[in-house]
Amino acid sequence: MKPKTNIVAPRGMYDLLPDNIRQWHYVETIARDLFARYGYSEIRTPLVEDTQLFARGIGESTDIVTKEMYTFNDRKGRSLTLRPEGTASIVRAYVEHKLYAQQPLSKFYYAGPMFRYERPQSGRNRQFYQIGAEAIGSASPLVDFEVVDMVHSLFGQIGLRKHLLIVNNLGCMNDRPRFAEALRSYFSDKLPMLCPDCRERLEKNPLRILDCKVENCKKLAAGGPVTQDFLCDDCKRHDTVLRQLLSRAGIEHVFDPRLVRGLDYYTRTVFEIQHPALGARNAICGGGRYDHLIEELGGPPTPATGFSLGMEATLLAMEKEHVQPMAEPAPHVFICSVDEKALFEAAVLAVNLRSSGLRVELDYEGRSLKAQMKLANKLRSRFAVILGEEELAKLSARVRDMSTGEESVVSLEGLAAKLVEVAK
């Protein structure tokens, strides 16, 4: 009787097997290198935070806070939450360590898992991985520009070609309520024509009506007010400068006055990067300015801007565009042993060859030479080194080039040097 468990990974969470992890390293490596060039330093914060941090930072009434958080009490009864996003934690650390006192502008990036209790879907999981960056301490549109350029360039360097940058300006804390009010009054007499979801949005967050997917709601929204009409002079200037910079730098983008991002803390600049080959959840990156969050979380009034990209969605986009990272390097050498004595020597030889910098595989089980050769072939090893009675008697090994089949006998003494020479 085989013991059988039905324990599998939790819903919406999954294992990354060696075959997939290469792609993750590929993206992470490019990102780290690129971020360093922009002067952003890595920061790591706990995966778990005080529940209040997210409730206050993201917004008490948002879906993320009301129904999507993994929240639990620890043994002392403190309410803790698995982080559903990265920005709040970064800001918490910024305030806690008084980093504003050290330099006027702090530039961070982070990478790691986030958790939201949602129904899984294409490009969306309960544990998902984000790479993000935050520039805290400047209200300048130049910083928005830098951040947008940075993540846009990242996708380009990864090898994506079809990603699409969309920008908008939501206005500052004075403009937003005026705009929301205008939307309410515009839609108030059209209530029966809106979808049920939008009727609720009208109460809770009227901006969201603008990106409803229902055809009729779209039509109605098209005739309604847009953010641009309610921007104050400063916001207008901010918006203009950002878009001019993007154009001057040759960064393709579209302006979409209906783009609204979900998180409550966004002010002024918001942007999104989408990929057309994805499913319904087509954003691979979202971001924007949040000029009041630092103050909201107990710090001095400090403007900030940033973004976050979804790793799974990015990987999906890479797949659609057939972007393939380099293959896992194949072994230089596979050591085959013909008998038990050779097997012993093979283990010792492996140490020697590996210390010379070679990638070395060998058989551990004393299988047939044929089986070992098959394995060497399957692993795409450049050479097979064969140890047998004949070879060992002469303190030598047989070296077989796996692509040509040519063989030569080399003394054990000179083997490492010889292989290093030809295997490179």
Added chain:
RNA sequence: GUGGGUGUAGCUCAGCUGGUAAGAGCACCAGGUUGUGGCCCUGGGGGUCGCGGGUUCAAAUCCCGUCACUCACCCCA
């Protein structure tokens, strides 16, 4: 939380109007070569047909429930 689709070997899937249908390809192992891979040939191991219940003489096949995966909605990276 709501709705649709799908769960058969390690992988991709066929079988599904109930009755020699537990199958294929790939992968794996062995042999064809007493110490030599790729191609080819032969053989072999491997499956509670997601799980539970029901209908029936008989269920992978029909019905119900459940779990999981998946796509979409809400929301969002």
